[in-house]
Amino acid sequence: MELLLHGFATVFQPAPFMTLVAGVIAGITIGSLPGLTATMGVALLTPLTFSFPATTGLVMLCGVYCGAIYGGSISAILLRTPGTPAAAATVFDGHALALKGQAGKALGISAIASFGGGMFSALALSFIAPQLAKIALSFGSPEYFAMGLFGLSIVSSISGNEVIKGLLAAAFGLLVSMIGLDLLTGYPRFAFGIPDLLNGVSFIPVLIGLFAVAEVFIAAEAAIETAKINVKVAGHLPSLSEIKGCLPTILKGSIIGTMIGIVPAAGGDIAAFVSYGIAKRSSKDGDKFGTGVLDGVAAPEAANNGVTGGALIPLLTLGIPGDAVTAIFLGALMLQGLRPGPLLFTEHADVVYSVFAGMITANIVMLFVGLLGIRFFSRVITIPKPILTPIVFILCVVGCYAINNSMFDIFVMMLFGLLGYLMNKLNFPASPIVLALILGPMIEGEFLRSLLMSYGSATIFFTRPICLFLLCITAISIIGSYIAQRKKKKPLTGVDLSE
Amino acid sequence: MKTGNWFAVLFFMSISAAIWLMSASFPPSDNPGIPGPIFFPRLVVIIIVVLTVLMAAENVRINDKSKLFDLANPGLKRNLKIFVISAIYCFLLNYIGFLILTPIALLIMMLVLKRQGLFGWKIFSSFVATAAIYLVFQVLLDVPLPTWSF
Numbered sequence: 001m002e003l004l005l006h007g008f009a010t011v012f013q014p015a016p017f018m019t020l021v022a023g024v025i026a027g028i029t030i031g032s033l034p035g036l037t038a039t040m041g042v043a044l045l046t047p048l049t050f051s052f053p054a055t056t057g058l059v060m061l062c063g064v065y066c067g068a069i070y071g072g073s074i075s076a077i078l079l080r081t082p083g084t085p086a087a088a089a090t091v092f093d094g095h096a097l098a099l100k101g102q103a104g105k106a107l108g109i110s111a112i113a114s115f116g117g118g119m120f121s122a123l124a125l126s127f128i129a130p131q132l133a134k135i136a137l138s139f140g141s142p143e144y145f146a147m148g149l150f151g152l153s154i155v156s157s158i159s160g161n162e163v164i165k166g167l168l169a170a171a172f173g174l175l176v177s178m179i180g181l182d183l184l185t186g187y188p189r190f191a192f193g194i195p196d197l198l199n200g201v202s203f204i205p206v207l208i209g210l211f212a213v214a215e216v217f218i219a220a221e222a223a224i225e226t227a228k229i230n231v232k233v234a235g236h237l238p239s240l241s242e243i244k245g246c247l248p249t250i251l252k253g254s255i256i257g258t259m260i261g262i263v264p265a266a267g268g269d270i271a272a273f274v275s276y277g278i279a280k281r282s283s284k285d286g287d288k289f290g291t292g293v294l295d296g297v298a299a300p301e302a303a304n305n306g307v308t309g310g311a312l313i314p315l316l317t318l319g320i321p322g323d324a325v326t327a328i329f330l331g332a333l334m335l336q337g338l339r340p341g342p343l344l345f346t347e348h349a350d351v352v353y354s355v356f357a358g359m360i361t362a363n364i365v366m367l368f369v370g371l372l373g374i375r376f377f378s379r380v381i382t383i384p385k386p387i388l389t390p391i392v393f394i395l396c397v398v399g400c401y402a403i404n405n406s407m408f409d410i411f412v413m414m415l416f417g418l419l420g421y422l423m424n425k426l427n428f429p430a431s432p433i434v435l436a437l438i439l440g441p442m443i444e445g446e447f448l449r450s451l452l453m454s455y456g457s458a459t460i461f462f463t464r465p466i467c468l469f470l471l472c473i474t475a476i477s478i479i480g481s482y483i484a485q486r487k488k489k490k491p492l493t494g495v496d497l498s499e
Numbered sequence: 500m501k502t503g504n505w506f507a508v509l510f511f512m513s514i515s516a517a518i519w520l521m522s523a524s525f526p527p528s529d530n531p532g533i534p535g536p537i538f539f540p541r542l543v544v545i546i547i548v549v550l551t552v553l554m555a556a557e558n559v560r561i562n563d564k565s566k567l568f569d570l571a572n573p574g575l576k577r578n579l580k581i582f583v584i585s586a587i588y589c590f591l592l593n594y595i596g597f598l599i600l601t602p603i604a605l606l607i608m609m610l611v612l613k614r615q616g617l618f619g620w621k622i623f624s625s626f627v628a629t630a631a632i633y634l635v636f637q638v639l640l641d642v643p644l645p646t647w648s649f
Contacts, residue, residue, distance in 0.1 A: 038504050049638045118573035164554045171547045175518060175540065187526055189536055190518075216585075220612060221578040387620065390608035391628045393585055394601055397536060397592070398632055404641040410589050419580070425567060426503045456532015 004126055007353030011361050016056045017216060020358060023063025024365045025373075028066070031071020032377050033079040033388065038068035038268075039213055039324045042198055043207045044392075046332045047399035054336040054351050059358030061332055065325060066362040069268055069305050070114040075381045077106045077297070083381075086268030086304035089276040093289060094298025100292050104374065108237035109294045110301045113250045116362075117302035118363035120254035121261060121309025124354040125316075128262075129345075132317040141453060142460050144319075144341075145446035146470035148439045151320035153477040155240035155432040163482045165428045173436025176201050183445050196408040203331050203437050205400045205413040210430040211324065213417025216393045218424055237371065239292060246298040249279050253299045257306020262313050267323045268304035269376030275303030309359055316340050316352060321438065324431040330438055335403070503567035504558040511551040515544045580611045597637075597644040601629040 010016060023045070030041035041064050072087030077094035087325055089155025090110065097106035139147070155170040179190045180200030191197040238246075253275040279299035280289040280403040289296045312329070314320045319341040321327035333340050345352055370377075400413045420430050454460035461467055504600035518540050528535030568575060588604040636642040 026563070048635075048640065052640060106593045164550055164557065165507075170508075170556065171543050171550065172511075172514075174543045175514070175547075177542070178540055183526075184528065184533070185529065185536055187536045189525065189540065190521065212549065213585075217578055217582060220581040221572075221574040384613070384620075386609050386613035387624050389612060390605045394605060394628065394632060395609070397589060398597070398636055398644065401592075401644070402636060402640070405643060407589075407593050407645075410592070414586060414589055421578075426507055427500070428507070448533060451533050452530065456530070 002126075003353040004306065004356060007355075007357030008361070010055050010350065010354045011059055011357045015052075016059050016354070016358070017361075019052065019056050019060040020063045020362055021365055021369070023060035024067040024369050027064035027067020027069075028071035028074070028366070028369060028373070029067075030321070031068035031087075032074040032083045032381050034075050034079065034083050034381070036215070036392070037084050037211075038065060038072070038086070039328065040212045041068045042325050042328045042332075043204075043211045044395055044399055046207070046328055046335065047204055047402045049332055050335055050403050052203060054338060054348075055354040055358075057336060058332065058351065058355050059362070061329060062355060062358040063362040063365065065329075066118050066272065066305065066308055066359070066366050067083025067369070069308060069495060070118075070301070070366055071377065072304075073110040073297070073301055074107065074374075074377050075116070077103060077110065078138055078378055084268070086272055086307070087300070088269055089272040089300035090297055092276070093292050093294075096290065097293030097294070097297065102292070103378075104236050105238045105242070105294065106292075106297050107374045107378075108298050108371060109243070109246060111367055111374075112238070113242055113253065113301035114245065114300040114305040114370065115363050115367035116247075116250040117254040117257050117304070117306035118308055118366065119360065120251075120302075121258040122356065122359035122363055123308045123309075124258045125309035125312050125359060126353075129313050129317050129352075129356075131343040132313065136317055137346075139342070139466070140464075141446045141449040142464050142467040143470065145443060145450055146461065146467045146474065147318055147320060148443035148446060150470050150474045150477070151439050152443065153361070153474040154320075155429075155435060157306065162427050163282065163478075165426075166432050167478070169423065169428050170432035170436040173433035174440045176433070177205070177437045177440025178354055178444070183441070184448055194408075196406065200441075201412060201437070202409055203434065204403050204405065205409040206411075206416045206437060207317075207328055207434055208396050208400050209329060209416025209418075210420040210423075210433060211328075212396045213413060214420025214424060214430065216389055216396070217417065217421040219389045234446040242294055246294050249295045249298045250281075250302040252282075254306045257303035258310040260303070261307035261310020268307040271303040271307045272300035275299045289496065292363075294461050298348040305363070311356070312359070316344060316355070317342060319442070321435060324434060327431065327434045327438055331434075334438075344490075345364065486487055500563040500567070501558060501561050502564075504554065504561070506567070508551055508555045508558065511547050511554075512523055515547045515551070518544050540596055577611060581608060584608055584611065593645045596647040598629065598633060599647065601632070602626050605629065 002433045026045060027041055030036045031038055042061055045064050049060055066409055068084060071088050072082055073090045073094060074083060076082040076087040076090040077098050079093055080095040082091055094106045097103065152170055155166045179197055180199055181188055188198055215401030256275045257271040260274065278301045279295055281287045283295055285293060309322060311326050315326045315329060321330045331342055338344060338351060395411055396413065400409050403409060450460050461471060522537045522540045525535060525537040584604060584607055588600060591600055602625045605628060606621055609621040609625065633644065637644050
């Protein structure tokens with residue numbers, strides 16, 4: 001508790017607090033713009049944090065993350081287009097309310113439910129993560145190797161219907177992670193005599209390329225909307241009795257979101273749909289869902305923001321990013337010279353508890369900014385794509401350049417931007433490359449250290465219970481996802497087995 | 500999609516062969532029983548080959564014959580133009596500098612994305628965006644941006 005209070009003292013200093021508020025505003029803006037996702041927002045703003053002290057930079061990203069997930073609901077309600085995938089379930093009742101002239105109520109309850117979900121998960125993060133980190137302190141190199149493999153096996157879950165493509169993308173990411181000096185011998189692998197490659201491929205240009213530049217190319221190819229967008233925030237904010245009526249739904253959504261967030265690979269979109277489904281089934285007015293009820297907005301919004309804190313638990317305690325946003329968070333931590341995992345809680349407790357305090361504060365700021373800025377953010381979503389897309393590209397270039405002042409990083413970004421675009425065309429998921437790029441050196445390093453510990457005997461991986469357990473669930477995760485995908489795909493591919 | 504998948508199969512097979520051949524020159528490990536720098540690249544290559552074979556086997560059974568790229572599609576043409584402009588921008592940035600090159604590149608990209616209308620807006624936003632990015636990075640964060648170097 002004392003450490004958490006110390007974290008608040010750090011966050012409420014002028015510079016961190018200002019960057020947090022700026023992060024929330026930037027996050028809501030990015031999230032509200034269809035096509036700009038939370039992942040892209042965090043990826044774009046990560047280079048900015050490099051010039052800040054660790055706590056200032058990380059609390060800003062907390063603000064961006066929370067803000068962007070909430071921001072997705074604004075265009076979902078007003079335009080019937082979710083700003084982020086996590087806001088897809090908000091469209092059903094949110095837009096129906098807007099059509100009834102109650103957009104103000106929908107946006108208001110969305111901000112309040114997002115605050116509720118985010119706050120619940122931030123508190124869960126603050127109290128669960130330190131306990132889990134204590135358990136993880138007993139882990140050695142074999143357990144970390146197995147944990148890294150398990151983290152990578154998440155790829156099979158986040159690849160949707162394309163498990164093989166996801167695994168191929170992860171394998172490609174592993175190859176990219178091997179560029180540079182070998183961990184034990186110092187031999188340069190695949191560096192082709194290029195000095196910039198000796199330290200490996202920097203992951204920030206890869207992230208920006210895959211998640212932001214690729215989106216720019218996709219947006220450029222998509223039809224440019226010529227119709228003028230009219231958004232009107234009609235009606236008042238929800239009344240106290242209406243908010244009170246939604247509280248049980250918000251609480252349920254918060255719990256669902258936090259639990260789903262802790263499970264690696266299950267993101268805000270899944271949480272929102274699960275929460276919406278449960279709210280619909282458990283409501284007396286379940287048949288009215290979809291026609292514009294406040295509970296139908298509160299349920300998905302509480303859940304998708306509930307994911308934010310939950311997703312940071314495995315990242316901070318075990319160093320395992322569960323999805324693309326937390327993978328970028330991992331990158332941001334490493335950019336500051338911090339290695340997530342249980343040792344982070346003992347060696348850099350000040351930073352960890354500042355992140356906890358930052359998450360809690362970001363949700364409070366998000367509530368105020370969200371409620372007060374409803375009309376402003378509803379104007380932001382009218383910015384025409386032909387004007388916005390080129391600006392996003394320039395931000396990518398400048399953000400990438402800002403890290404090392406290196407033109408080489410910009411070329412890496414362009415290369416991965418093109419690769420990301422082609423991957424999108426071929427239905428290859430991009431997140432596995434990032435996960436593999438970040439986890440690859442950890443897996444290889446811990447594997448070699450384990451073998452050094454056992455004088456070259458591979459039995460070390462099968463004689464330690466936790467390691468063996470993790471290896472088993474890794475195998476189950478990959479094989480299970482592949483079998484599930486095959487079962488699901490058969491009717492879709494139009495394959496006639498009788499042929 | 501089917502053709503695209505075959506390209507992906509070809510890409511992964513080629514990359515696997517290249518990595519296998521390149522890693523042949525890696526030195527052995529100094530520690531007995533501990534794998535050298537060759538071990539992980541070759542392990543990943545084997546995994547890629549197995550997965551690629553699985554993907555090829557699945558692809559044989561797919562009936563989707565939609566085109567990966569349709570050159571008649573105006574969206575693709577627009578995208579190619581944007582890619583060329585952005586590549587030229589990245590190449591020239593270090594020579595011409597951020598402040599001169601960025602508003603020009605922004606304006607050209609905006610015009611490519613939508614030819615008609617909003618011309619005043621496009622000029623205005625390209626200059627305002629350049630100034631805002633310069634202000635945040637160069638002035639507030641003290642991040643040096645490329646300048647004219649001829």
